[in-house]
Amino acid sequence: MFLDFVDDPFYEDEKKCVRFLADGLLVIENGTIKELGLYENIFSKYRNCQVDHYPGYLILPGFIDAHVHYSQMKIIASYGKKLLDWLGSYVFPEENKFKDYEYARAAASLFLDELLRNGTTTAAVFTTVHPQSVDAFFEESNKRDMRMIAGKVMMDRQAPHYLLDTTEQSYEESKRLIRKWHGNGRQLYAVTPRFAITSTRQQLNMAGRLKEEFPGVYIHTHLAENVDEIRLTLDLFPDCADYVKVYEESGLVTDKSIFAHGIHLSDSEMKRLSKAGSAVAFCPTSNLFLGSGLFNLAKAKSRANPVHVGVGTDVGAGTTLSLLRTLDEAYKVLGLQNQKLSAFKGFYLLTLGGARGLSLEGKIGNFDAGKEADVVVLDPRTTSLQQHRNSHHPQPLSNIRDVSEQLFALMCLGDERVVVKTYVAGSVLYSRN
Amino acid sequence: MFLDFVDDPFYEDEKKCVRFLADGLLVIENGTIKELGLYENIFSKYRNCQVDHYPGYLILPGFIDAHVHYSQMKIIASYGKKLLDWLGSYVFPEENKFKDYEYARAAASLFLDELLRNGTTTAAVFTTVHPQSVDAFFEESNKRDMRMIAGKVMMDRQAPHYLLDTTEQSYEESKRLIRKWHGNGRQLYAVTPRFAITSTRQQLNMAGRLKEEFPGVYIHTHLAENVDEIRLTLDLFPDCADYVKVYEESGLVTDKSIFAHGIHLSDSEMKRLSKAGSAVAFCPTSNLFLGSGLFNLAKAKSRANPVHVGVGTDVGAGTTLSLLRTLDEAYKVLGLQNQKLSAFKGFYLLTLGGARGLSLEGKIGNFDAGKEADVVVLDPRTTSLQQHRNSHHPQPLSNIRDVSEQLFALMCLGDERVVVKTYVAGSVLYSRN
Numbered sequence: 093m094f095l096d097f098v099d100d101p102f103y104e105d106e107k108k109c110v111r112f113l114a115d116g117l118l119v120i121e122n123g124t125i126k127e128l129g130l131y132e133n134i135f136s137k138y139r140n141c142q143v144d145h146y147p148g149y150l151i152l153p154g155f156i157d158a159h160v161h162y163s164q165m166k167i168i169a170s171y172g173k174k175l176l177d178w179l180g181s182y183v184f185p186e187e188n189k190f191k192d193y194e195y196a197r198a199a200a201s202l203f204l205d206e207l208l209r210n211g212t213t214t215a216a217v218f219t220t221v222h223p224q225s226v227d228a229f230f231e232e233s234n235k236r237d238m239r240m241i242a243g244k245v246m247m248d249r250q251a252p253h254y255l256l257d258t259t260e261q262s263y264e265e266s267k268r269l270i271r272k273w274h275g276n277g278r279q280l281y282a283v284t285p286r287f288a289i290t291s292t293r294q295q296l297n298m299a300g301r302l303k304e305e306f307p308g309v310y311i312h313t314h315l316a317e318n319v320d321e322i323r324l325t326l327d328l329f330p331d332c333a334d335y336v337k338v339y340e341e342s343g344l345v346t347d348k349s350i351f352a353h354g355i356h357l358s359d360s361e362m363k364r365l366s367k368a369g370s371a372v373a374f375c376p377t378s379n380l381f382l383g384s385g386l387f388n389l390a391k392a393k394s395r396a397n398p399v400h401v402g403v404g405t406d407v408g409a410g411t412t413l414s415l416l417r418t419l420d421e422a423y424k425v426l427g428l429q430n431q432k433l434s435a436f437k438g439f440y441l442l443t444l445g446g447a448r449g450l451s452l453e454g455k456i457g458n459f460d461a462g463k464e465a466d467v468v469v470l471d472p473r474t475t476s477l478q479q480h481r482n483s484h485h486p487q488p489l490s491n492i493r494d495v496s497e498q499l500f501a502l503m504c505l506g507d508e509r510v511v512v513k514t515y516v517a518g519s520v521l522y523s524r525n
Numbered sequence: 526m527f528l529d530f531v532d533d534p535f536y537e538d539e540k541k542c543v544r545f546l547a548d549g550l551l552v553i554e555n556g557t558i559k560e561l562g563l564y565e566n567i568f569s570k571y572r573n574c575q576v577d578h579y580p581g582y583l584i585l586p587g588f589i590d591a592h593v594h595y596s597q598m599k600i601i602a603s604y605g606k607k608l609l610d611w612l613g614s615y616v617f618p619e620e621n622k623f624k625d626y627e628y629a630r631a632a633a634s635l636f637l638d639e640l641l642r643n644g645t646t647t648a649a650v651f652t653t654v655h656p657q658s659v660d661a662f663f664e665e666s667n668k669r670d671m672r673m674i675a676g677k678v679m680m681d682r683q684a685p686h687y688l689l690d691t692t693e694q695s696y697e698e699s700k701r702l703i704r705k706w707h708g709n710g711r712q713l714y715a716v717t718p719r720f721a722i723t724s725t726r727q728q729l730n731m732a733g734r735l736k737e738e739f740p741g742v743y744i745h746t747h748l749a750e751n752v753d754e755i756r757l758t759l760d761l762f763p764d765c766a767d768y769v770k771v772y773e774e775s776g777l778v779t780d781k782s783i784f785a786h787g788i789h790l791s792d793s794e795m796k797r798l799s800k801a802g803s804a805v806a807f808c809p810t811s812n813l814f815l816g817s818g819l820f821n822l823a824k825a826k827s828r829a830n831p832v833h834v835g836v837g838t839d840v841g842a843g844t845t846l847s848l849l850r851t852l853d854e855a856y857k858v859l860g861l862q863n864q865k866l867s868a869f870k871g872f873y874l875l876t877l878g879g880a881r882g883l884s885l886e887g888k889i890g891n892f893d894a895g896k897e898a899d900v901v902v903l904d905p906r907t908t909s910l911q912q913h914r915n916s917h918h919p920q921p922l923s924n925i926r927d928v929s930e931q932l933f934a935l936m937c938l939g940d941e942r943v944v945v946k947t948y949v950a951g952s953v954l955y956s957r958n
Contacts, residue, residue, distance in 0.1 A: 166916070171929075381860065383863065420844065424814060428818075477601070480598055480599060481599060481601050483599070
């Protein structure tokens with residue numbers, strides 16, 4: 093059973109946005125999708141191809157994690173702090189270890205394998221301030237041929253001295269890394285100031301200059317996660333009326349900018365992000381874990397001022413790399429605000445929506461011909477609880493309402509266990525044993 | 526490694542409330558705990574006993590689920606409604622099936638096995654309005670010798686006709702069930718009006734009369750879960766100033782009363798629950814799933830007006846039977862209110878705190894000599910993520926801070942997979958393969 097999206101269910105009739113083939117065939121050639129069709133219609137054309145059969149399983153485009161820190165896996169589930177204290181107590185000491193290339197490389201390898209185990213094939217990733225942490229990450233990602241976005245973190249103040257760089261150093265190192273990695277295979281570069289608190293205006297301007305010199309690169313940073321963070325930011329940039337303005341002043345609010353969180357944004361700020369074509373990464377697990385607040389998805393996905401939204405696990409503030417678990421939390425965060433996240437909307441955000449947010453709609457996000465063949469195979473009857481829950485659904489699913497119900501159960505009850513296979517560019521990189 | 530609690534960490538120094546033995550021995554005889562001590566100190570006394578060894582694992586008292594519906598496993602993760610609509614759309618049609626004893630018995634068997642898989646050995650359980658659903662449940666529970674609290678649901682209005690009973694019928698059936706099951710083996714009976722909306726004053730009074738006639742039984746119902754529910758309740762009982770008053774009037778607020786939720790309670794209501802010695806079941810997953818609101822644990826556990834609190838999964842509004850997953854959600858619900866749930870406080874609520882809430886402190890909740898030997902063995906390094914997260918903790922754990930950190934990671938990252946063995950009254954009833 094294949095399921096993907098051809099349009100945005102936040103704005104169009106859900107049923108018209110979803111493409112469901114109860115008995116389909118996805119043809120992959122050289123890592124690229126050649127055709128998706130009904131098995132009976134197109135099979136005769138491909139008689140000599142090798143076929144992987146997945147009866148009873150759901151086959152979706154690989155999931156997209158719009159915001160995550162590969163350096164924070166080891167400090168996941170650290171107790172009891174809000175954002176700024178949590179950074180100082182747990183994050184910064186661990187990130188210091190990434191000055192060691194071998195440490196970073198081992199962490200990157202483990203992290204990417206965990207992503208694959210969770211069905212995630214693309215992510216927008218924070219590294220650390222050390223350029224070797226970026227090289228390590230891209231080496232491992234490139235080895236797996238995964239479509240990844242990452243870049244060197246910039247911090248020139250408000251962090252321990254051992255993690256600070258300077259404007260000049262950041263500029264030179266980032267330039268080298270952009271030349272080496274941006275467009276190298278499937279790797280893409282993001283200019284990555286951590287957030288406004290840890291960068292001087294000089295450094296933010298330099299980040300904007302890099303974006304001018306290399307227009308194809310991304311901007312990836314944090315925005316309006318926590319009220320104390322916002323207060324401190326506005327104290328540090330007293331000439332800016334709001335948080336978005338701080339980034340606008342340095343040319344960082346672009347159509348390839350990814351802003352993590354965006355929980356506490358004014359209407360004006362949301363409107364300007366919409367106009368710029370920027371994306372927000374909604375990280376519900378993290379927002380709950382750090383007690384940061386509730387993201388207003390309805391506001392971000394308004395018809396008047398639509399903002400691109402992807403879903404991020406934000407490990408290590410998030411407590412899972414599973415985007416299914418993260419959707420479950422998203423449903424809850426939205427429910428507390430009287431908003432409903434249907435299964436189709438949720439899975440749209442993990443696939444085509446995420447791809448649009450990361451300006452990758454032309455390459456990934458659904459099964460259109462010509463796209464890169466990143467695919468995840470899911471077993472909706474993995475646990476005994478799921479078997480019981482889904483026992484009254486006929487197999488194979490035939491009507492769209494049953495599909496929607498089963499997907500919803502999957503987003504509430506699923507985790508990495510349901511992932512049977514993960515394909516990257518047509519190759520199986522993870523297989524449930 | 527043994528860990529249990531000897532006092533309440535909400536009121537006393539945490540470190541003094543927790544009992545941790547890095548290398549201990551728990552002696553069980555005829556389903557009862559005979560002694561817990563350091564292995565080296567007491568082993569010589571028990572040379573001829575059979576010993577189960579669990580190096581590297583954490584051994585805790587069996588978990589206690591303070592509120593759950595065994596009839597709702599199949600409608601878990603049903604989409605998009607708040608409490609009252611959700612009941613009508615999903616719950617009531619499913620509960621109707623429990624008029625069939627065989628259906629109920631199969632569901633009870635599956636449910637209890639799932640509890641064991643999750644390390645839960647005691648629960649306060651809603652059945653359905655059908656007396657046969659109670660018989661079915663207790664038959665299965667008794668067969669496993671599990672310490673369970675359950676009772677026939679009462680509803681004489683505001684529900685589909687096929688689920689309604691009458692005051693007289695409810696009285697007779699409940700009386701029969703109390704005589705048959707209360708104190709039969711480890712089974713305990715709870716008089717169970719669903720909630721004030723679905724019972725007339727006449728029926729609530731009859732419930733109070735049962736409690737007078739059989740003082741040992743419990744009262745188990747719902748309270749102040751959702752704002753619409755509260756509004757409707759006060760419309761139906763216009764002479765009552767608040768929700769607690771509705772139950773007080775019928776003599777249902779007692780020291781053996783278990784109230785699920787209690788999210789929206791006034792100071793006065795909380796104070797009266799405290800004075801009565803009643804317990805509240807905090808069900809964070811359910812509260813988030815139905816968008817009901819955020820339970821104020823600090824208020825319930827205040828020094829001035831302490832209320833007993835247990836943790837409930839509240840399946841099927843809760844989306845997991847894992848009390849570890851539920852603690853993770855509890856941490857988040859509290860974080861949004863600037864409250865912190867330490868690991869010790871969390872695990873206290875699942876064990877001794879839950880036992881106190883259910884007036885079972887004399888029988889279960891910790892490893893004191895004479896208590897029933899319900900035990901759960903946990904593997905804190907089950908998943909690859911947990912292995913990575915915990916790799917820097919020395920083994921075996923030696924200081925209380927490491928124990929606390931590891932327990933916290935377990936409550937954030939754990940689920941039923943970490944449960945290695947579940948013992949009920951000294952016998953292994955679940956074993957991870």
